[in-house]
Amino acid sequence: MNSSGGWVYILHGDDVVARDDAVRSLKGRMRALPAGEHNLTVISEGEASVAALRAAADSLPFLADRRMVVVSGLLGKLQGVGAGSGRGARRGAKGASRSAGTADETAALLAYLHDVPFTTSIAFVEAGKVDVAPIQKAIPEGRGHVMPFPRPEGFGMTEWVRKRARTRRVDLDESAVRELAQLGADDLRRIDTEIRKLACYVADGEPVTREDVRALVVGRETLTWALLDALAARNLAQALSALRRLYLQGEEPMKLLGADVAPLYRRLLVARELGSLPRNERSSMESAFGVNPRALPKQMEQAAAFSVAEIERALELLLALDRGVKTGELEVEAALELTVAHLCSRL
Template sequence: MDALEFLEQKKPANQPIYVLTGEEDFLRRAVRESLERQLLGDADREFAVSVYAGDTAQFSTIKGELDTLPFLSPRRIVVVELADPFVSEFRPQLERLVEKPSKGVLILEVKSWPSNTRLYKMVPSEATIQCKAPPMQRLPAWCVHRAAVHGKKLTQKGAEMLVELIGASLGILDQELSKLAAYVGDRAAINDEDVDHLVGRSRAAETFKIFDAIGAGRATEALTILDRLLKQGEEPMLILGAFSWQLRKIAQAGRLAKQGVPLSQALLEAGFREFALRSCEQFVRHLGWRRLERLFDWLLDADLGIKGNTPVSERLQLERLVVRLAQPREAAGRLTASR
């Protein structure tokens, strides 16, 4: 079952064992908190929940906890975090536990949950919860739902802008929604102007400084600004989100210009304001057609890299993107051809 689908359920049936699989930490925490509320009600979590590390937990200890009568709660919950080694070592015992459940509830948090195993097939699908980042097209709706959790109504346009600025990190999106809820105060709704003012302008301003340096071919200056942002504690995914917001509009303007639309008009249609046209035109001309056509690929490379799909550090992923953009045209052509 998809984690978002699980969280939207009203009164799901209780299961003796749950498996939370996937690498989206925010979703995993949200599902676990939801399960604890569902299973324990108003009972004190301190008396009802035990947590163990998967690389040191022993099955006999876990089974003993599960069989222990609850104290001041309807049931006990035992959580095994990073449980992949625990599952591998005690798979037969876990299979028997599924066949003959204990009184308590076991929650296994794993990175992988292969579908070709007997244990996978024994655990009900409604108890196997996939905690993976949703596709981009589902994120605005998720933001609207989370804004309601913070007591605010988020407009569709505001949700779309927030996703464009931040990207697919659910934890960071939720942090920004919390800030926005505080920012609008007693107002019931958060609109796109609020998102632009609180989230967009500060990051867009720094991004424009980097892009101004890139457009002028000043790679060292662009990297220096990036270094300052990172040293100030800015999240790499947030920086990439601001890059993406600008570069997608640049790519759209490039496509329009290639179809014969005057560049200044193409930039306006892509969403840039008049005060930014001069620097944006310089940026587009600096890139040239070849790099304009590669922007989406490069953004995807950086996004996957920052999310951990390569051993390259987050800083280096961003620096590589800046260098690709800042290279003079001839050097960039050689770099692109070599890849």
């Protein structure tokens, strides 16, 4: 191996399932070496810094020839695209100081990459897309390996489902593939989990069909979307129909309240506020509120049918319901139905 530096891997992209598979593969190869477990260091995003990376990478291997350091989120943090990169961090003198510190750290990392010990491999693991060009330039020729994992889009989603099914040794027919693909690319981990569940659901040797997917996966999701869309449209008949069908599937009312109904009105409140902002200000606030840009247009359209006071009143009703159930004053199923009726009225 070239003594000018160790291997440097960059694994980045929104296909978190495939990316994490690749990370596990790298770790597995390291652990398979003599004393491999003792020479594998994992640095989480919260702990990621150039100093932490250097301290781990410069350590001599323990009773072995090689060691590996896996660090998450460092490149994104330095490039200002990581989860903690910044809401309001660049304002005033404090923001300028932080930017200067980040520039210094970036320069230190680029300088270090040329001198990574030949006994050490480094794997940078990044959520989303990062600019790999300056990193590649700093790595000695032939020592870097970039592994992009883009989010599947359009027809690519069906092929992604097929590949995951093959990986999980699950036989999906084409109708099942299309049904799972319709869940979208925003939560690939969930789809992967559902594929594993489907493998246990069907008899050995039998292909998974659309009906299997709808029975096990899409049923709850579809009904929940129907409930939330009906609430946003103030359509009482459709809301109660979806709610009662969820009850029949064994859905817990308090889980629906906390995980689905209350978050709907919080999203509508945020969308209502964002809708009042100029477009240039809105885009900068989306990440601060944790808003999915793809879902925002629909949320803004739904929120436009409510005043801020109405949304706040809806949240008050849900809080009162939660309190009443927890104190034993209300019977949960009937109380949630009554609250749904109130939510579908003019608040």
